Amino acid sequence: MCLGIPGQIVAILDAESAIATVEVGGVRRPVNVSFVMDDGPIETCIGAWVLVHVGFAMARIDAEEAARTLAVLAELEEFQAEMQSMVQTP
Amino acid sequence: MKFVDEFRDPAKAQALVEDIRRVLSRIPSSRRRPLQVMEVCGGHTHTIFRYGIQRMLPDEDLEYVHGPGCPVCVLPMGRVDDCVALAERPEVIFSTFGDAMRVPGSRKSLLQAKADGADVRMVYSPLDALALARRHPDREVIFFGLGFETTMPSTAMTLIQARRQGLRNFSLFCNHITIIPTLRALLDAPDLRLDALVGPGHVSMIIGTSPYDFIARDYGRPVAIAGFEPLDLLHATWMVLKQLAEGRCEIENQYGRVVPPDGNPRALAAIDEVFEPREHFEWRGLGSIAQSGVRIRPAYAAYDAERKFAVPNVAIADPSACQCGEVLKGLIRPHQCRVFGTACTPETPLGALMVSSEGACAAQYGYGRQAAHA
């Protein structure tokens, strides 16, 4: 069961049960955040991007890693574009 | 949508497809073509078909094999019968994910049981089932837990909360399965032909990357753990092909933005508190696999539907015409099964892989069958 979707924690609903409101593309849902909390107070989660699956936040999304992955692919795009232009120049 | 749209960029897709062709030409021709790249996740099967990824790649050189990664598809008919038996008890509210509603048992599916009067309710989260138990103290609420390690922590946390709240009318019918014994059984199959593996991204966010080390070390297959957007799939495919071209054999993590190398300790702790391995578990299409399922620990016995209620517990064999096992191992493609599209269709499924929309046969039938004609 793999359907997980990135969403942002926007508010805490119930600190004792570790329930926060997560927003996914303009839609809000209560989500259990116990698996992504650190040892600090639950409020520090607000603003974090998380992977949501069956009503639980299962992992924090690392924006820098995401950027790095996209950068690798952007480099490939450039490399391919250069190859194309090399092929075309006589 | 952030972290989604960027990973559906068609320009990057084109660049990857071009480079995949280049890399393919560098893989020794001594390797039999088409190369077979297996994914073991219903979500990956879905992405491949929904975005037409196989058709973007040269299929005489590279073919995706859709392994047993759909927990719904591999649910034995006997277990569905057990679900129906539980649901038909008048005191029970049987709650389940949508995916499981249509799987046929030997008599009926849960959807049919609902039509016949059983109180079957679809939920998005096990916590919704827990809420049902709180709202209906006079009824027994059973939650049908299925899925790999991705979903186990959520079910586990729900039981932990049930105990904390002192609920007496909530239990779990546990059908969770584990990925590593399953992969090992697959790799041990003598007729399996597999060049590389695209690893299950969301299972890995729980268990981390090191549990897959044995695949490279003992079975010599390269692995790239992949996310679920189409660019993630293509990127991971590119990564394992590069490993083959460069003679490397490693476990790589394409999904670094979500998968930490050590997984999620809190989630693993919740799993460990509530579940323990079963000696073996029955998989539709693959038979019995050792250590491939989990059951509820004695400490949580009060929340175990199998202990609380009697279930028929009868093993039902697949129809003899089924060739699901061969499809799962990559020996034949869905449209090569003798009953694909004829006796076995999404409306009248015979076997596991036609039953859920993530099953390889259902996906090919629904999304891609014209490719078989082309």
Added chain:
Amino acid sequence: MRDATITLSHGGGGKAMRALIEELFVPAFGGDAAEDQARLSLEELVWQGDRLAFTTDSFVVDPLFFPGGDIGGLAVAGTVNDLVVGGARPLYLSCGMVLEEGLPVATLRRVADSMRHMAATANVSIVTGDTKVVERGAADKLFINTAGIGIIPAGIALSAGNALPGDAVIVSGPLGEHGVAILVARNQLAIEADVASDCQPLGGLVTALLAACPATRCLRDATRGGVATVLNEFARASGVGIHISERSLPIREPVRGACEILGLDPLYLANEGKLVAVVPGPEAERALTAMRSHPSGADAAIVGRVVCEPAGMVIMESVFGGERIVDMLVGDQLPRIC
């Protein structure tokens, strides 16, 4: 009429039922309830066209009231739309109701008012009806059936079988709004979203389209089963292929977000105020402009083309570049976690 809730006597044919009709339905729908049938002048119909359009639909939506509409508005707009997509001018509706014992009269009044309002907007009259009351549990609050008649002017020959290769496919606005609004209103999936049903009568939009593009080939409103179902119906009836582009589909962000969380495909979600039109290729821009100038079609978009192959099938090019079949639905779409 002083009763606060509907009882079996309101369906019994006696005084209670008479009071219900005279004090609730007649004020809402107009006309009088003296005869058992509505009587409509044929002369008045015949000068407007050469065919009678006749349709019926039943409405069982739960909950009765949801953001953007209610069962009453749906019951009128839904049947009106089934008439106008045949090119008909909608005229008269019947309204049959099955009420569950215990339904609050205030609820029924609200529904009837809503029907009156929607009928006025659509410029139709509700001219006849029937009411039955069943025991508690035998119906879910309220079921409505509406049948409608309209007149099709001579020369209009819209049909699902008319599509030809080279034609353009247009949708009149954002998809999936009604489907998501209902899911949210049912409140079983704990989702909060700023989505309202698109329930509306489409007669004005159809008139604008046909005026600008009389050669419109096919026209249907996309209801249950979504746009995907209509496209498949066109492809099969016409023996053609339809090729659409995912990128061109108008879908609002909250509908997209709800679909991503629940694993639903917006192409299959219900709409209650959207058209799918097939027009000759060279006229696509003119048809689009005409639709966009009408308030019900402000976000209309060309989403694809009719092709020869594969006949009877709908193919979509994904935002990613690959292609897949958009098949007919098997059963209801259910949220998935896999």
